[in-house]
Amino acid sequence: MKMYQIEEVKLFMAQLLLQETFDKFCVSVAEIRTIVPITIKGTMSHDWLSPEDAEQYKELEYIPWKLLRPMVFELIKGKQTPEFLKIQFVHYSADGDCGGLRIQFEAGTLTCLSTYTPAEFSLDRNAETLWDENCQAFLKKHDIVSTQL
Template sequence: MIALRIEDIRQFTAKLFVGETFDHFLIKEAEIVTFNVFTIDGHIRQGYYSEEELEENQMEELSSWKMIRPYCFSLIKGKKLPGSFQIVLQMPPQAVDKFVTGHQMPLKADQVNGLYLNIRYEEGKLFCVTGTSVSIFTLDKTLDMEWDQAVRSFLKKNEIIFQEE
C-alpha cells in the first residue's frame, strides 16, 4: 500500500469526473460532502436490471465508474469546492485475471478479492492510496508491490503528477 499525493488537483479531478481516464474501473463506494453528505454504494441491486440488460451491458456485482461518474460530477460542479470526497475504485475481475497472469504472481486470480484505488480529497489535499485484498493468508507481498507499481505507471501514463508520501 502506498499513498500518492496528487500535485495538480484541478487536472486530476477533471480526468476523474469529466474525462474517461478512470472509466475502466468499477466503483465500490463513494462519499461526497457538499451541502449534504452523499453516499453511493456501487453494488448493483439484484432484480433492478433484467438478465438481458445485465448481459448486454456486461454488468456484474459493481457499477462501472463510467456509469456513476456523471452523478458524482453533478454533485461537485458549481462555484464552491466540495468539502471532501472519498471514492473507492476497484479493478474489474477480468482485468485482475489479466494482471495476475501477466505478472506471474504466486497467487491465483480467484484468490484476489480486489485491487483498489482509494481517492481521498479533504482539507485541500488529494491522495490516491492503493490497496489489495486476498482470500488466503500469505506473507508474500508481490501482489501489493506489483499493484503499487501499476498505479504509479497508470498515473504517469495519464500525465498525473504525484509525490509519494
Template sequence: MLSLTIKDLKQFMNKLLISDTFDGMCLSEAYICTGCSYTIDGKLNTDFYNEDELNSMPSARYTSWKNIKPFAFSIIKGRKVPELLKITFVLPEAVVAKLILDTDLNFDPDCVNGLFLNVRYQDGSVTMTTASSLSTFTLDRSLDEAFERYIINFLSDADISYEE
C-alpha cells in the same frame, strides 16, 4: 500499500470527473460532503439487470465509474468545492486476472476479493492509496507490488503528476 499525493488538483479533478481517464475502473463506494452528505454504494443490484446486461458489465460485483461519474459530477459542480470527497475504486475482475497473468504471479484470481484505489480530497489536497483484499491469508506481497506498479503506470499514462 502505496500512498501518493496529487500535484495538480485542477488537472486531476478534470480527469476524474470529466474525461474518460478513470472510466475503466469500477466503483466500490463514493462519499461526497457538500451542503449535505451523499453516499453511493457501487455494489451491483444484480436482480435489477437481465442476464445480457450483467454479461456486458466490466464487473460482476460493482458498477463502472463511467456510469456513476455524471451523478457524482452533478453533486460536486458549483461555486464551492466539497468539504470531503472519498472514492473507492476497484479493478474489474478481468483486469485483476490479466494483471496476475501478465506479471506471472502465483495467485488464483478467484482468491482476490478486490484491488482498491482510494481517492480522498480534503482541504485542497488529493491523496491516493492502494489496498488489496484476499480471501486467503498470505505473507506474499507480490500482488500488492504488482498492483502498485499498475497504478504508477496508470497515472503516468494519464499524465497525472504525484509525489510519494
C-alpha cells in the same frame, strides 16, 4: 500500499469527472460532502438495468465508474469544491484478488492510496507490490503529477 499526493488538483478532477481515465475501475463506495453528506454504495442492482446492460455487467458486483461518473459530477459541480470526496475504486483479478485505488479530497488536499486484498492469505507480497507499481504507472501514463508520501 502506497499513498500519493496529487499536485495538480484541477487537472486530476477533470480526468476523474470529465474524461474516461478511470472508467475501467468499479466503485465499491463513494462519499461526498457538499451541502449534505452523501454516501453511495457501489453494489449493483442488476434488476434495475436494461436487459442489454444487465447482460453486459452481469459478472460485476460493483458499478463501473463510467456509469456512476455523470451522477457524481452532477452532485458536485458548481462554484464550490466539495468539503470532502472519497471514491474507492476496485479491480478484481481472475483469481479473486482485489486491487484498489482510493481517491480522497479533503481540506484542499487530494491523495490516492493503492490498496490490495488477496483472495487468500499469503505471506508473499509480490502481487501487492505489482499492484502498487501498476497504480504508480497508471498515474504516470495519464500525466498525473504526484508525490509519494
